[in-house]
Amino acid sequence: MGTARDTATAPRAAPHVWQVLLGYVRPYRYRLLVGCLLALATAAAGLALPLAAKHLVDNLGAGRSVGGEVFLMGVLLLATATIGPLGNYLLRRTAESVVLDARRRLTSRLLRLTIEAADRNEPGDLMARVTSDTTLLRQITTESLVGAVTGSLTLVATVTVMALLDPVLLAVTLGVLCCAGLVLRLLAPRIRQASQDAQAAVGRMGSALERSLGALRTIKAAGAEAAEERAVHTAAFASWQASVRAAKWLVCAAQIAELALQAAFFTVLAVGGARAASGAIGLGTLIAFLMYVFSLISPVQQLVSAFSEYQVGAAAIARIQEAERLPTESAGRAAATPGDAPSAELEFRHVGFRYATGTAPAHRDVSFTVPRGGLTAFVGPSGAGKSTVFSLVERFYTPTSGHILLDGVDIDEWETVTLRAAIGYVEQDAPVLSGTLRENLLLGAPEPDRLHEILRVARLEDLVERLPEGLDTPLGHRGSRLSGGERQRVAIARALLRRPRLLLLDEATSQLDAVNEAALRDTVAEVSRDTTVLVIAHRLSTVTSADRIVVMEDGVVRAIGTHEELVRSDALYARLSATQFLSSPTTAEGPDALSPPLPAPTRGART
Numbered sequence: 001m002g003t004a005r006d007t008a009t010a011p012r013a014a015p016h017v018w019q020v021l022l023g024y025v026r027p028y029r030y031r032l033l034v035g036c037l038l039a040l041a042t043a044a045a046g047l048a049l050p051l052a053a054k055h056l057v058d059n060l061g062a063g064r065s066v067g068g069e070v071f072l073m074g075v076l077l078l079a080t081a082t083i084g085p086l087g088n089y090l091l092r093r094t095a096e097s098v099v100l101d102a103r104r105r106l107t108s109r110l111l112r113l114t115i116e117a118a119d120r121n122e123p124g125d126l127m128a129r130v131t132s133d134t135t136l137l138r139q140i141t142t143e144s145l146v147g148a149v150t151g152s153l154t155l156v157a158t159v160t161v162m163a164l165l166d167p168v169l170l171a172v173t174l175g176v177l178c179c180a181g182l183v184l185r186l187l188a189p190r191i192r193q194a195s196q197d198a199q200a201a202v203g204r205m206g207s208a209l210e211r212s213l214g215a216l217r218t219i220k221a222a223g224a225e226a227a228e229e230r231a232v233h234t235a236a237f238a239s240w241q242a243s244v245r246a247a248k249w250l251v252c253a254a255q256i257a258e259l260a261l262q263a264a265f266f267t268v269l270a271v272g273g274a275r276a277a278s279g280a281i282g283l284g285t286l287i288a289f290l291m292y293v294f295s296l297i298s299p300v301q302q303l304v305s306a307f308s309e310y311q312v313g314a315a316a317i318a319r320i321q322e323a324e325r326l327p328t329e330s331a332g333r334a335a336a337t338p339g340d341a342p343s344a345e346l347e348f349r350h351v352g353f354r355y356a357t358g359t360a361p362a363h364r365d366v367s368f369t370v371p372r373g374g375l376t377a378f379v380g381p382s383g384a385g386k387s388t389v390f391s392l393v394e395r396f397y398t399p400t401s402g403h404i405l406l407d408g409v410d411i412d413e414w415e416t417v418t419l420r421a422a423i424g425y426v427e428q429d430a431p432v433l434s435g436t437l438r439e440n441l442l443l444g445a446p447e448p449d450r451l452h453e454i455l456r457v458a459r460l461e462d463l464v465e466r467l468p469e470g471l472d473t474p475l476g477h478r479g480s481r482l483s484g485g486e487r488q489r490v491a492i493a494r495a496l497l498r499r500p501r502l503l504l505l506d507e508a509t510s511q512l513d514a515v516n517e518a519a520l521r522d523t524v525a526e527v528s529r530d531t532t533v534l535v536i537a538h539r540l541s542t543v544t545s546a547d548r549i550v551v552m553e554d555g556v557v558r559a560i561g562t563h564e565e566l567v568r569s570d571a572l573y574a575r576l577s578a579t580q581f582l583s584s585p586t587t588a589e590g591p592d593a594l595s596p597p598l599p600a601p602t603r604g605a606r607t
Helices: 018-064 069-112 117-122 123-165 167-214 218-221 226-276 285-294 297-324 387-395 415-422 436-443 448-457 461-466 486-498 514-527 562-571 572-579
Strands: 346-353 363-370 375-379 401-406 421-424 502-506 532-536 548-553 556-560
Touching: 018 069, 018 123, 018 285, 018 297, 069 117, 069 123, 069 297, 069 363, 123 285, 123 297, 167 226, 167 297, 167 346, 167 415, 226 285, 226 297, 285 297, 346 387, 363 387, 363 401, 363 548, 363 556, 387 502, 387 532, 415 421, 421 486, 436 448, 436 486, 448 461, 448 486, 448 514, 486 502, 486 514, 514 532, 548 562, 548 572, 556 572, 562 572
Parallel strands: 375 532, 375 548, 421 502, 502 532
Antiparallel strands: 346 363, 346 401, 548 556
């Protein structure tokens, strides 16, 4: 079995951009080869055209027939018009396949991030890496990789033919182009940095927008639309500025290449005209050479585009690689769980934990034992460390000290997927995903054999009848078509469908009315006969019937007992039951019932 400390993959050294790109395109190398060959065939047809034109001019000057040259030029033009588009389509299709593979791989990795890694990164920025950053792989595949290969080969072939026609004019042409190449090399670092800044700015804008849309109801209720609008607009403007800076340097590179070609043409025209006038070369040779200078436009533009797209793509690949180096959990199938009992036994042994270095500990020497079956409630003031218990049991985080045992086995020795397969977890805010009710209920439980039974247990039958399409009704973004209580019941039903041996309920009744809360208490009591149930609750009615209650304060276990025992023996519990919970005549008569409320905790948001 794996351990919690080794399920997260270690950071890897960043490979070179070309290595990463070649890894993406390797499955499609034969398609790329065919595309390159078609592109080269198109370039070869283009190279033959000036030679055909030279023979045409020479034959016209000598009074010979030019029918063969005209036919050949027609064939070459037809080949260029048909082979070129076919090659372009094949290359673009391959580039789209590269983007698809990159998105699948990156999405799979992000969904398996450790919670610590997810906490350190903005969701909007991670989404930008999957969407906009991977899109740039299309350009770097077709423009940079293929363009560099075909452009280089075409350029070499063109220069070779030009050398055969007139070495002097070739030297003039290359002299001008080499000067432009030196300038482009100086621009490379600026283009790369500007492209990196632009992609990072897009990620920040995505984070700002995701923050606003993810809490739209809260923003509207607070009347904060204008403030959020300014924040998103500021991020969008920063993205615009970064993109404009990148565009400036890319335009400069393209303009330098264009000016170099124009300068080469006019220089060749002047020098070549003088050589033709002196009789050193013929008029046909000069016309052919000028056509080849024009032919240089395509491969030079390909190389400049490859150069520019490489800088942009390198920035995108760097961001993708950053995301792929984030630590992840192991991805495997749930194996058989230790122990044969339908319920699980849980034990904390001197557990210590803090969320980040330098922060106050969330747990300090926490120890307790939960036997198989029954209902165990966790109570305590906000920040006591109750929800941290559930996070550690789910192995969202790893304790800094101590041990957590499930069925007598340290959870570090459980495979993560196997551990979570044995646990049903209902979060405090009971999130519901976009999609239908059926999809939400069967999330993580693809076998619907107990669906109708669980609908009855979770009191969802009336909801199904009320929805226009029943179980197949879309619930809207984050379950917007449901009430808070309905979302909680859906979350509870989803957890029960997993047949958990350990059921964790974090404030699972906070949004239920009295009738549904009483019904849920009956459900929990029924489930606890065969399943170990842990519940965090702030309502007295939820905990009074618990088999045991664990009282926590400031990251430690203060007391354990039944409701009656704790009211008599623990002042904090008596005070909470009289104030923070619903009022109770029993607790009102406790020895500390009139004590002042506890001060608010000063640590981070923790329950």
